[in-house]
Structures are given as structure tokens and as C-alpha cells.
Amino acid sequence: MEFEDAELANDMIRLLGQELKQLRSQLQEAKEGSARGSEGASSSSSTERVHAVEAENADLKAQIRALELEVSQLQLTPAYRVSENMDMGDQLSKKDRLLKKKDQEISQLEEAIKLYKEKITTQGASMAALQERFDEAQSRLKQFRHERDKAGKQVPTSEKEEQHFNYQKFLLSAPRIPRPGEIQASRKELIVQEDTKILLSVSGYQILQFSDKQIIWSDDTISRAIAIRPLHHYYIDGLEGEWEHSVTNKPLAPGQKCVIFYGHKGWSYMGSFECVQVMPLDLEQYKSLPTHMRKYATSRTVISPDHIPAIVSDLVDGIYAQGILKVECLAFRFLSFDGTLNRKLLKDSGVLSSSQGTAISVPGTGLQSKRSADDNPHHKPHSKKSRV
Numbered sequence: 001m002e003f004e005d006a007e008l009a010n011d012m013i014r015l016l017g018q019e020l021k022q023l024r025s026q027l028q029e030a031k032e033g034s035a036r037g038s039e040g041a042s043s044s045s046s047t048e049r050v051h052a053v054e055a056e057n058a059d060l061k062a063q064i065r066a067l068e069l070e071v072s073q074l075q076l077t078p079a080y081r082v083s084e085n086m087d088m089g090d091q092l093s094k095k096d097r098l099l100k101k102k103d104q105e106i107s108q109l110e111e112a113i114k115l116y117k118e119k120i121t122t123q124g125a126s127m128a129a130l131q132e133r134f135d136e137a138q139s140r141l142k143q144f145r146h147e148r149d150k151a152g153k154q155v156p157t158s159e160k161e162e163q164h165f166n167y168q169k170f171l172l173s174a175p176r177i178p179r180p181g182e183i184q185a186s187r188k189e190l191i192v193q194e195d196t197k198i199l200l201s202v203s204g205y206q207i208l209q210f211s212d213k214q215i216i217w218s219d220d221t222i223s224r225a226i227a228i229r230p231l232h233h234y235y236i237d238g239l240e241g242e243w244e245h246s247v248t249n250k251p252l253a254p255g256q257k258c259v260i261f262y263g264h265k266g267w268s269y270m271g272s273f274e275c276v277q278v279m280p281l282d283l284e285q286y287k288s289l290p291t292h293m294r295k296y297a298t299s300r301t302v303i304s305p306d307h308i309p310a311i312v313s314d315l316v317d318g319i320y321a322q323g324i325l326k327v328e329c330l331a332f333r334f335l336s337f338d339g340t341l342n343r344k345l346l347k348d349s350g351v352l353s354s355s356q357g358t359a360i361s362v363p364g365t366g367l368q369s370k371r372s373a374d375d376n377p378h379h380k381p382h383s384k385k386s387r388v
Contacts, residue, residue: 192261233246286320
């Protein structure tokens, strides 16, 4: 007898076991009956019955052993294992999906790490080049300091005193002369025609233009003024190296006559002036300049500031603060105001006549204004305008 279902085989074993118990009980009763004996039964028939029961009992035991063997073999078959391991298979399938997902995430992370390493390598090379240039600049800065200190020791005391220029005293000592009656703001770029330039140059005048961030005037008048301009420029592609002398500065000397244009909400002709002093400011005088003028000096020192690292701009500020880089101070004394020239300039620029235009007051960027600006934390410098 063969069974394909293990549960059915187990049920059959239980039934046969119960039947075996019944036969054992009957056999026991038969043995007890044969021991007591009875008058109507013969000994030979009792013995035969006992042998029959024992034979049947042995046959049942053999069937039970055969069934147990068949059950043990059935439990080893694939069909039984599939039924038993169905839940385990579902769990393994879920784990496989989870592992595949984790493998994908790990692959993505490895790819991202690879890209970051490449980026770090590239940035490392850039930082190394920048550090090399920074170290070189520091070395040159150290050399400049050494040369400055050496030159300072060699200059005689009397010559040092001659070189000192106090721009504040110069402005405060301005005479109270009347200012021009009408100073017209063009409200746009003031055009100087070629014939006017030729006429001024033939007359010995040099044309200069200054924004409101680089010039200050004596209080309430334009009788005196000082302007600043950087002596050096930092230009990464310069022909003389990264640091070079300012090639845009027009040469000036004391006694030279100039025509000055001033930019503040438009350009204005200020008149004719005489240059009375051209000299670098020392560190104390530089620090006493209005904040907007110091910022102007720093911003004009670096050519194309948007194309260099911020560390270079910080380096320039530090060099000025140490007194290594200097600004050139230009001192001017008012000579005259040419009304005819002013009207011609306004006409050439397409600006209305002075009677129809809007008169503006003298620029409020004198020494008194500088003091007020320093005392007022809400003071803001004027925005930058176009040049002549």
C-alpha cells in the first residue's frame, strides 16, 4: 500500500494502532479465559484462537512498520518539502528584492562618491595652484616690506618732513572765494569735443575727471580739492606681471593747470585748477580718508575683481592696511571758471542752456561732509556713474 499524502498515511497509522490495541485487549482476555478454563470449551480450540490472534497482531505490526517507513520516505519527497517551505520561500523572495534594491542604492552611492572624488581632485589642483600664487604673493609682500623699511631708514629726516602732506590742513586753509554762479549737471555723459580738447591742450591745460568717490572739496567752496588714485594695479594678465604701475594715471606735476570734471548724478564742469601737490599719502593720512574713498582705492586697484578669488581682494586690503600699497594724493587750487566753455560743453552734450537747466550746489563732499559721514552710521556713498 502506497500513500502520496503524508497526513492520510498518519491517519491510517492511528487507526491501525487503535485496532492493534483492541486486538491486544482481546488477546489478553483470551489468555485470562484460557487460564481459568471452562467446562464446555476444549483446550485445543482455545490454543488455536490464541495463535490466530497472535498472527493477526503480528500482521498488524508489520503493516504499521511498513506505513511508518512509507511516511518517512514521503516526507523526503520534493512535493512535501514544497508544501512545508512555501512560507519560507515567500520570505526569501522578499529578502531578495530588498537586497537588489540595496545593491542599486550602493551602486548609486559608489558612482556619486566617484564623481565627488574627481571633483575634489580637480579642486585640489586649483587650490594648489592658488596656494602657490598666494605663497608667491606673500613672499613678494615680505620683500616689499623689507625694501620699504630699508628705504625708510635711508631717507634723511629733513626729506621725510618735506614729503609729509596733510590734506586736511590744506582743505581747511582754503580761502572763502565766491564759487561759480551756475554749475550745471548734465544728467548724462558730458561730451568733450575734439576741438575743445585741442584748445585746452594748446592752452596748457590737462583734462581730468573724478567721480564723487575719489575727490573731496574744501567746505562750502570749490577753492581747493584733493583727489586720490592708486599707484599700482593688480592685473592677473599684466605685461609686467600681476602687479604693475597704474598706466591709466595721467602724469601730473605741481604747477600744472587742469580742467576738472566732477561726476555726481551727472557730470559737471568745475573750472580750471592748478595742481599744487602730487605725493603718496602715508599710512596715517590714508586711514584718515573717508571710508568711501578707501573703498574706491581698493576696488580700483584690482582689475576685473569679478574674475579673481576673494582671497586676492582680502590680500589687497591687507597690503593697504600695512602701508605697503599707497594711493597718490593730488592737491588742486581753484583758478577760474570759464562760463563760455561751460555753455559750449553743455551745448555739445545736448544739455539745455543754464537758464533752462537746473543749477546744483557745490559738491557736499568736503572735509565737513566727511566728518558728518563718519559720525553718521546711516551715511551711504553715492552710486557710481558713467565717466567723461
